[in-house]
Amino acid sequence: MADGIKDKVAIIGMGCTRFGERWDKSAQNLMVEAYTEAMEDAGIEKKDLDAAWSGTCYEEVCVGKSAIPLAVTLKLPFIPATRVENFCATGSEALRGACYAVASGAYDVCLALGVEKLKDTGYGGLPQTDTQVGTSLRFAFPNYTPPGMFAMMGTRYFAQYGLSPQEGKRVLAHITVKSHHNGAMNPKAHLRREVTIDEVVNAPIVAWPLGLFDCCGVSDGAAAAIVTRAELAKKFRPDPVYVKALQIAASSGEEMMCTDWDYAHVESTVRNAKRAYGEAGIKNPREELSMMEVHDCFSITELTIYEDLGISPRGKAKEDIEAGFYDLDGKIPCQPDGGLKCFGHPIGASGLRMMYEMYKQLQGKAGPRQIKDPKLGLTHNMGGIPPLNVVSICIAGLQ
Amino acid sequence: MVGITSYGAYVPLYRINRMAIYSALGWLNPASLLPGEKAVANWDEDSLTMAVAAAADCLTGIDRDKVNGLFFGTTTTPYKERQNATMITTALDLPPNIRTSDFTTSVKAGTGALVSAYDAVTSGSAESVLVCAADCRLGKPGGYYEEMFGDGAAALLVGKEGVIASVEGTHSVSYDFADTWRADTDTYNRYWEDRWIRDEGYSRFIAEAVSGLMSKCNLQPKDIAKVAYPCQYVRAHADIGKKLGFEPTQIQDHMFGAIGHTGTAYPLQVLVAALEDAKPGDRIIVASHGNGSDALLLQVTPEIEKKRQRLGIKGHLASKKDLASYEKYATFREVLDIDTGGRGEEVAATQMSILWRDRRMILGLCGCKCGACGTPQFPPQEICANPKCGAIGKMEVYRFSDKKAHLFTYTGDVLAFSPSPPAVYGTVDFEGGGRWLFDVTDCELESLEVGMPVEMSLRRKYHDAQRGVHVYFWKATPVRA
Numbered sequence: 001m002a003d004g005i006k007d008k009v010a011i012i013g014m015g016c017t018r019f020g021e022r023w024d025k026s027a028q029n030l031m032v033e034a035y036t037e038a039m040e041d042a043g044i045e046k047k048d049l050d051a052a053w054s055g056t057c058y059e060e061v062c063v064g065k066s067a068i069p070l071a072v073t074l075k076l077p078f079i080p081a082t083r084v085e086n087f088c089a090t091g092s093e094a095l096r097g098a099c100y101a102v103a104s105g106a107y108d109v110c111l112a113l114g115v116e117k118l119k120d121t122g123y124g125g126l127p128q129t130d131t132q133v134g135t136s137l138r139f140a141f142p143n144y145t146p147p148g149m150f151a152m153m154g155t156r157y158f159a160q161y162g163l164s165p166q167e168g169k170r171v172l173a174h175i176t177v178k179s180h181h182n183g184a185m186n187p188k189a190h191l192r193r194e195v196t197i198d199e200v201v202n203a204p205i206v207a208w209p210l211g212l213f214d215c216c217g218v219s220d221g222a223a224a225a226i227v228t229r230a231e232l233a234k235k236f237r238p239d240p241v242y243v244k245a246l247q248i249a250a251s252s253g254e255e256m257m258c259t260d261w262d263y264a265h266v267e268s269t270v271r272n273a274k275r276a277y278g279e280a281g282i283k284n285p286r287e288e289l290s291m292m293e294v295h296d297c298f299s300i301t302e303l304t305i306y307e308d309l310g311i312s313p314r315g316k317a318k319e320d321i322e323a324g325f326y327d328l329d330g331k332i333p334c335q336p337d338g339g340l341k342c343f344g345h346p347i348g349a350s351g352l353r354m355m356y357e358m359y360k361q362l363q364g365k366a367g368p369r370q371i372k373d374p375k376l377g378l379t380h381n382m383g384g385i386p387p388l389n390v391v392s393i394c395i396a397g398l399q
Numbered sequence: 400m401v402g403i404t405s406y407g408a409y410v411p412l413y414r415i416n417r418m419a420i421y422s423a424l425g426w427l428n429p430a431s432l433l434p435g436e437k438a439v440a441n442w443d444e445d446s447l448t449m450a451v452a453a454a455a456d457c458l459t460g461i462d463r464d465k466v467n468g469l470f471f472g473t474t475t476t477p478y479k480e481r482q483n484a485t486m487i488t489t490a491l492d493l494p495p496n497i498r499t500s501d502f503t504t505s506v507k508a509g510t511g512a513l514v515s516a517y518d519a520v521t522s523g524s525a526e527s528v529l530v531c532a533a534d535c536r537l538g539k540p541g542g543y544y545e546e547m548f549g550d551g552a553a554a555l556l557v558g559k560e561g562v563i564a565s566v567e568g569t570h571s572v573s574y575d576f577a578d579t580w581r582a583d584t585d586t587y588n589r590y591w592e593d594r595w596i597r598d599e600g601y602s603r604f605i606a607e608a609v610s611g612l613m614s615k616c617n618l619q620p621k622d623i624a625k626v627a628y629p630c631q632y633v634r635a636h637a638d639i640g641k642k643l644g645f646e647p648t649q650i651q652d653h654m655f656g657a658i659g660h661t662g663t664a665y666p667l668q669v670l671v672a673a674l675e676d677a678k679p680g681d682r683i684i685v686a687s688h689g690n691g692s693d694a695l696l697l698q699v700t701p702e703i704e705k706k707r708q709r710l711g712i713k714g715h716l717a718s719k720k721d722l723a724s725y726e727k728y729a730t731f732r733e734v735l736d737i738d739t740g741g742r743g744e745e746v747a748a749t750q751m752s753i754l755w756r757d758r759r760m761i762l763g764l765c766g767c768k769c770g771a772c773g774t775p776q777f778p779p780q781e782i783c784a785n786p787k788c789g790a791i792g793k794m795e796v797y798r799f800s801d802k803k804a805h806l807f808t809y810t811g812d813v814l815a816f817s818p819s820p821p822a823v824y825g826t827v828d829f830e831g832g833g834r835w836l837f838d839v840t841d842c843e844l845e846s847l848e849v850g851m852p853v854e855m856s857l858r859r860k861y862h863d864a865q866r867g868v869h870v871y872f873w874k875a876t877p878v879r880a
Contacts, residue, residue, distance in 0.1 A: 123741040125814050131747045138747070139754070139761045139860065139872055140778055142824035142838040148812035152826060156808035159849040207812040208821070208844060257776045257784040257835070259828045263808045387826070387836070 004247075004279035005103040010233030010240035011396070012109075012226050013042025016356040019221035019344030020190040027056075027063040027117035027222075028073045034222035034349070035074055035113060042226040042236055049226075050107035051080040055094030055114035057087060057347035057383075058127045062117045070113060087383025088297065089248070090114060091223060091351025092392035096246050098227045108228055114353075115222035116346035126218060126347075133388075147215050147298065149385035151207035154300040156263040158209070161315045165209045166201075172299035173200035174321045176213045176341060179296065182328055183338020185369045190217040190344030214299040219344030223352035225359075241359045244376065244395040245279035247272050256387040266301075266382065268391035269308035276393040277310075282376075286311050289332050290374035291361060293354035295382035295391075296339040305380055306334075328369060336361060336369050351392060354379035362398045375399075401520045402565035402697065404527070405556040405706055407457025408671045409449050410658055410715035412841045412879065413439040413731075415722040417546045423725035427541035434633065435656025439722055440535050440550035442731040442818040443840055443858040446473045447483055448871065450531035451490045451857045453552035453664075455801065457529065459709045461556065463491060468498045468528030470516055472508035472663040474581070475535045476501060477869045487531060489762040490857050490871070492798050498525060502663075506534065506689035509553070509663035514693055516557040517566045527558035534662025539587040540734055544579070547631050548588075549659020553667035563703040564674060564683065566695055570612035573691035576600055597632045601688050605630075605639050608692035609684055616696055620644035624681035624699075625673045627651035629665040629688055657716055670697075672712040677703060710879060718879040720841075730818055743816030746861055749868040759796065764855060764873045766833060767794035775799070775833035800855045800873060803830040811844035827853060827875050838874040852878045 015037025017030050025033075039045070054070035056062045063069040067081035086093040091114035098110035121127050126146060131138050158168040177197055183189040195213060203211035233240035249272035255261035273285075282288050289311070296302035303321065306312040311332060312320045320326065326334035337343050337357040340350060358377030360366045381392040414436040421432045440449060450471055458466075469491075471484035478486075484499035502508035502515070509532030516528035533552035538544025557566075578596040579588045590596070605628050613619065620626075626645055630636035630653055640650040651673045661668060666687040673683050679701040686694040710718070722728055729735040759765040759779075766777030771790035774783060775797045783790045809825030816822070823839040825847070839847065840858055853875040860872040 121741065125742070128742045128745045128816075129747075130745070135747075135750060136753050136757050137778065139757070139870065140835070142836050143815050143817065143822055143860075144824055144836070145812055145814040147814055148810045148822070148824060151810035151812070152808040155810060155849060159808070204813075205811075205821075206814055207810045209810075252786060253780075253784045254786050257780070257833070258774065258786075259807075259832060259834050263826060 004245065005099060006244050006279055006281070007242050008103040008230050009099045009227055009243040010230045011243070011355070011359055012228050012233055012236040012240050013038045013044065014225050014356045014359050015041060016188060016223040016353050017221045018188045019219040019346055021119050022220040023119065025220065027115050028069070030117065030220060030222035031070065031073050031113060031115050034224040038224035038226050044109065044226065044236065046077065048109050049076065049079055049111050050109055051101055052076055052111040052113065053094040053097035054081065054083045055085070055090040055348040056083065057085055057090045057116060058118065058129065060129065061120055061127050063115060086390045088295065088347050089351055089381045089383035089390045089392045090348040091353065092379070092381040092394060093351070095225055095352055095355060095394065096248065096392065098225065099243055099246055102227050102229045105229070108232060110227050111224060112227065112352060113222065113224040114348040114351060116348040117220050118218050118346060119220050124218065145207065146385065147207035147210055150298040150301055151210045153263055153304060153386050154209045157300060157304065160262060160264045169201045169209055170197060171318045171321055172214055172303060173197045175296070175299045175302050176200045178327050179335045179339045179341040182336050182369055183342025186337050186343060189338045189342045190219045191342040210298055210300065216297050216340035217342065217344040219346045221344060221346035221349045221353070223349040223356050225352055225355060239363050239398065241362050241396050241398060244397050245276040246394045247276040247279060248390060248392045249275070250390045251388045261387070263386060265304050265308050266386055266389060266391065268389050269305060269380065269382070272391045272393050273309045276395055280395040282395070285309060288376060289378050290376050291336060291358065291371050292332060292334045292378045292380065293337065293339065293357050294334060294380040296335060296341050297345065301382070302334070309380065328371070333371050336366065336371055351379065351381035354381060355394060355396065358396050362396065400562050400565045401517060401559055402557065402562040403555050404558040404561045404563060405457050405461055406671045406674050406711065407453050407455070407459070407554040407709055408668055408712045408715055409453035409456060409552040410438045410712070411440045411444055411449065411550055412718065412720050413441060413722045414719050415439050415728050419723060419725050420546050424541040431543050431546060433546045437546070437549035437659030438551050439728055439731065441841055443874070445477055445859055446475045446533040446535045447477050447486060448857045448859060449535065449550065449552035450487055450533040450554070453533065453554040454487065454491055454529055454531050456709050456711065457554035457556055458491065464494050466493050466527050466529050467496065468516065468519055468525040469493065470500050470502055470512035470528060470530050472502040472512040472530070472532040473534055474503055474506060474508065474662055476503060486762060489758050492759065492763040492765060492800065506662045506665065507687040507691060507693055509667045510685065510687035510693035510695065513555060513557070513667065513695065514569050514571065517569065520557050520559060527556060530555045530557060532663040532667050534664055536662050537587050537732060537734070540729065543593065544588050544590060547660050549661045551658055551661035551664050551668055553664045553671050555667060561702050562700055563706050564697040564699045567698050568612055568616045568696040569694065570608055570615055571691065571693045572604055572607050572611065574604065576690055597635045601630050601632065601635055602639055604692040605686050605688055606643055608686050608694035609643055612684060612694040612696055620649065622682055623649060623684055624677065625649060625651045626684045627666065627669040627673045628686040629653065629660065629669060631655060631660045668712055674703065675711050675713055679703060714880065737818065739816055746863045748866065749863055749870055761872060763798065764800040765796050765798050768797035769793055770795055775829065775831060777833050777835045799829055799833060804828060804853050804855065804875065806839070806847060806849065806851050806853050806875065807834065808849060809839060809847050823847070825875065839876065840874045841876040846877065854878050
C-alpha cells in the first residue's frame with residue numbers, strides 16, 4: 001500500500017450552520033454562514049485560499065451543477081474550484097479533495113464546503129429523483145426510498161440473528177434514544193428532544209420494520225473545513241487537528257448481483273475500515289478510538305456499522321448497545337452531536353458536519369456534551385444503499 | 400393435423416364481490432345487482448401484462464424459440480399505435496423472426512386471432528402461432544357494465560406438432576350489431592338496451608355460428624362433448640345451448656359469477672376450462688359473441704394428457720383474494736383520480752432509445768450468464784460480477800422471467816408513492832444464481848417472510864400520462880398455486 005496521507009494534513013478551521021428546516025435561508029445563505037465561521041475559526045482571509053471543493057448531492061433542488069455557485073456566492077477570486085458528488089458521502093468527498101490537494105504539496109490552504117437545501121421539494125423525505133441510479137437502471141429499479149432500502153437490512157439482520165421484529169426494534173430504539181439524548185444538548189441540531197424507548201418502538205412505520213424515529217432528519221445546512229499542510233498548521237493555530245486516515249471504498253456490484261452478500265452488513269465499510277485503520281496505524285479500534293460520528297441515516301445502519309468497523313463482534317452489537325458502550329459516557333461515544341438522526345442530514349454537508357464535531361471534541365470545545373480527553377475520532381460517511389454504496393472513513397487526532 | 404398444441408390462462412388474484420360495488424353505488428341504480436364476484440386486475444396490471452401471464456402459463460414446457468407468430472386479441476390496448484403484440488413477444492423473450500398482429504375493436508377479436516392463427520399454420524406461412532387474448536374494460540361507475548366486466552386473459556398455441564385439440568372446422572358470422580361500443584376518445588363502454596342485446600345479439604349470433612359450423616361438419620349436438628361460449632346474462636346463457644339442442648351437461652360453465660365478462664378473453668377462457676376437463680376424442684365447440692360470432696370445432700387428442708401441468712383456469716380461480724372495498728377497485732382502475740402527492744407526480748422522461756437498446760433487460764427480464772464461471776447476473780454485464788471470476792466479454796443472454804426465486808429480504812415502504820400502499824419491495828435471489836431488487840406485488844406485507852418462494856410477473860411500472868408512455872417491468876409475486 002502507498003503511504004497515504006497520515007499526518008500530512010491538518011484542519012485549521014471549521015464552520016457549520018444550524019441544521020434544520022431553514023425556510024428563510026437559501027443554499028447560498030447557508031454556504032456563507034458555514035464559510036464565515038470556518039474562515040474566522042482559521043483566522044485567515046480569502047486571499048489565503050489556494051483552491052476550493054464544493055459538495056452538493058441533489059443539485060437540482062439545491063445550488064445547481066458545478067463549483068460555480070460556490071465560487072460566485074463566496075466571490076472567490078478566480079481560484080481553482082471543483083464540485084464533487086458521491087451521494088450522502090459528498091461532504092467527505094469534498095474534504096478528501098481538499099486534503100489530498102494539500103497533501104500533494106500543490107497547495108498550502110484549501111477550502112472544503114458541503115451544502116444541501118432539501119426543504120424546497122414540497123414533501124417529506126429526500127427528493128424523488130428516479131433517475132439517480134441512471135437513466136437505464138431506473139427502469140429496472142423498484143419504486144424505492146432510502147428508508148426502504150435500509151429497512152431491508154433490518155428485516156435481514158433480524159432474521160439472520162434470530163431477533164423477532166419486536167426484539168430487534170427495541171435494540172434499535174436504544175440507538176435512537178442515545179442520539180436524541182446527545183442531540184438535545186446541541187444548539188445546532190435539527191431535532192432537540194429526548195425520546196423514550198416506548199415512543200420509538202410505537203412510532204408510525206415509515207418502511208417496515210423502521211419507524212419514524214429510526215429515520216434521520218431531512219435538513220437544510222452547510223459545513224466547511226479549511227485544511228493546510230501539516231507543517232504549516234501551527235502557524236495558524238495552536239490546536240490543529242491532524243488527519244490520520246481518509247479512505248473511501250465503493251461497491252463492486254457483487255453485493256447487488258451475486259448471492260453471497262447477506263444484506264445484514266455493508267461490505268464497503270468492512271473493506272474501508274481495514275484500509276483506514278492500516279493508514280492510521282490502528283491495531284485495535286475498540287481500544288484505540290475515543291469517539292465516532294457514523295452514518296446513522298437509519299438506526300439499523302448505525303447498528304451494523306458498529307460491527308462493520310470491527311468494534312462490536314459480528315451479530316453481537318446488541319450487547320454493546322444495551323451495555324451503553326456507545327453512549328456519551330461509554331467507552332466509545334457514538335454520535336455525541338446527535339448524529340444524522342438529530343443533528344440532521346443535509347446530504348452534501350453531513351460528512352463535514354461529522355468532522356466538525358470530532359474537531360470541536362478534540363479541541364475540548366464541545367460544551368455540555370464534551371467527551372473526556374479524546375485522542376482519536378472517527379467519521380464514517382456512507383452514500384447510496386446497502387447493496388450499492390460508497391463509504392468514506394476519516395480518522396483524526398490532536399497530535 | 401393443425402390445432403391447439405398448448406393452452407394457458409390468467410385470472411388476476413383480486414376479486415370483488417358484486418355486492419361490494421352495489422353497496423357503494425347501487426343507490427344510483429337499485430336494479431343493477433348481479434350475482435357473484437368478478438376478477439379485478441391489480442393497479443399494476445393491464446391487458447398486456449395479463450396476456451403475458453397467460454402466455455407464460457401456455458408456454459410451460461414449450462421451447463420458446465420455435466414460436467414464430469404471435470396474435471393478440473384485445474379491445475383495451477395500452478397503446479393505440481405501437482404494436483402491443485410485439486411488446487408481448489419481447490416480454491416473453493421470443494425470437495425476433497416472428498410475425499405479430501393485434502386483433503382489436505371487437506370482443507370477438509380473441510376467436511378472430513385464433514381462426515387466423517389456424518389459417519396461418521394451415522397455409523404453411525407459420526409453424527407455431529401463440530394466440531393471446533386479454534381485456535380490462537371499464538363500465539361507468541354505477542352502471543351494469545361496471546359489475547359485468549371482469550379482467551383476465553387466455554392463451555392458446557396453434558401448430559402442427561404435439562396437437563392436443565385439432566381444429567376440425569370454423570364458421571364465422573359478422574354483423575354491425577352495436578350492442579356496446581367505445582369511441583376513440585371514450586374511457587368507458589356505452590351500450591344499448593340489455594333485452595335487445597340478449598335476444599337479438601347473444602341468442603341469435605352464437606346460435607347462427609354454432610349451427611352453421613355443425614351443419615358444415617355434418618354433426619349433431621349429440622356428437623359434441625362440450626359447447627363453450629360467453630354470455631353476460633346468466634339465464635340466457637343456458638337458453639342459447641338449450642335452443643341449439645344441447646343438454647345442460649354439454650354446456651361449459653360460463654364463469655360469469657366467478658370472473659365476469661373478460662372481453663376478447665372470455666370465450667377462450669371458457670374453452671381453456673373445457674380443455675382442462677376434456678378427454679381424448681372429445682369434440683368441443685367454442686363460439687364468441689361480438690359484432691357477430693366466430694365458432695371453431697376442436698377434437699381432443701391423447702396428447703392433452705401431457706399438457707396438464709399449468710395453472711390454467713382452475714388454478715387461477717382457486718388462487719384469489721377478496722378486494723372487499725369498492726374504493727380500492729376504483730383506485731386500481733383509475734376511476735378515482737386520487738391525490739398522489741408531490742412524490743407521486745414526479746416522473747422523469749422516458750427515453751425510447753433506452754427502451755429499445757435495453758429491451759431484453761427491461762421488457763424481457765434477460766440478464767446474462769458468465770461463460771467462464773457460469774454465474775447468472777442481472778442486469779446484463781460485460782465484466783463478470785463474480786469477484787472470483789471477472790471475465791470480460793464472455794456473457795451469454797440468460798432469461799430470468801421463468802426462473803424460480805425466493806425473497807431474500809423485503810420491506811413495506813409508506814414513504815414511496817404507491818396506489819396500493821405500502822410499496823412492497825425486496826431482494827430476490829434466483830434459483831441457479833442471480834439477484835436483484837424487485838417490487839413485490841399481489842401480496843400483503845404481513846404475509847411475507849424471508850426465504851419464501853416468489854415468481855416473476857410483468858407489471859406496469861409507471862404511466863406517464865403527460866407524455867403518453869406506459870412503462871413495464873417485472874415484479875415478484877408470491878407463487879400462485
